[in-house]
Amino acid sequence: MTTAHTTELRTFTKLEPVRGDLIDVYAEVRAPLLHLPNYAVTAFGERLDRHGAEPGFAAVLAYAGGHPVGYVYGNRIERGDRYWQRTAPEPAQEYTSRPAVALKEIGLRPAWRKTGTAQRMHDAFLATRLEPYVTLMVNPAAGEGKVHALYRSWRYQDIGQSRPSPASPVLTVMIRATRM
Numbered sequence: 001m002t003t004a005h006t007t008e009l010r011t012f013t014k015l016e017p018v019r020g021d022l023i024d025v026y027a028e029v030r031a032p033l034l035h036l037p038n039y040a041v042t043a044f045g046e047r048l049d050r051h052g053a054e055p056g057f058a059a060v061l062a063y064a065g066g067h068p069v070g071y072v073y074g075n076r077i078e079r080g081d082r083y084w085q086r087t088a089p090e091p092a093q094e095y096t097s098r099p100a101v102a103l104k105e106i107g108l109r110p111a112w113r114k115t116g117t118a119q120r121m122h123d124a125f126l127a128t129r130l131e132p133y134v135t136l137m138v139n140p141a142a143g144e145g146k147v148h149a150l151y152r153s154w155r156y157q158d159i160g161q162s163r164p165s166p167a168s169p170v171l172t173v174m175i176r177a178t179r180m
Helices: 016-029 041-052 117-127 142-153
Strands: 008-012 058-064 067-077 100-108 133-138 157-162 171-177
Touching: 008 117, 016 041, 016 058, 016 067, 016 100, 041 067, 058 117, 067 117, 067 133, 100 117, 133 142, 142 171
Parallel strands: 100 133
Antiparallel strands: 008 058, 058 067, 067 100, 133 171, 157 171
């Protein structure tokens, strides 16, 4: 089994230098779902380009032997952002009164799962953030519920649901403090 100790984490604040790496990892991570419109590589590329142009964009990628094996990326969201507008019930003002960071995607190649790499990327991403809260959306069916449970083990709490697009499944919105 591969270990997390053989990965190098790199942080980026511009999309262009790592766009190809993100798409390559995404295509392998989501391979079983790529036939669904919301998960198609082209749909991901469009979302990625939009997110990469938004304020506060950052990405942390894990590399092994110079090859990308995983990523996490997100950006800052403000009160009134469409992220919050699509969340039901309306999130508590505690979460929306100040900017928050929205963790938009985490992806890790299958051979690197259960190595601690996902949490290392996640924690490295949060280490540079100034926002008091981090939020994410998860498909509760992902990994037969294991992904949702993983986020709970990282101290995220469910606060609502969202359906970001007509092609998207209903997602669970989760939140936690950036510093634990």
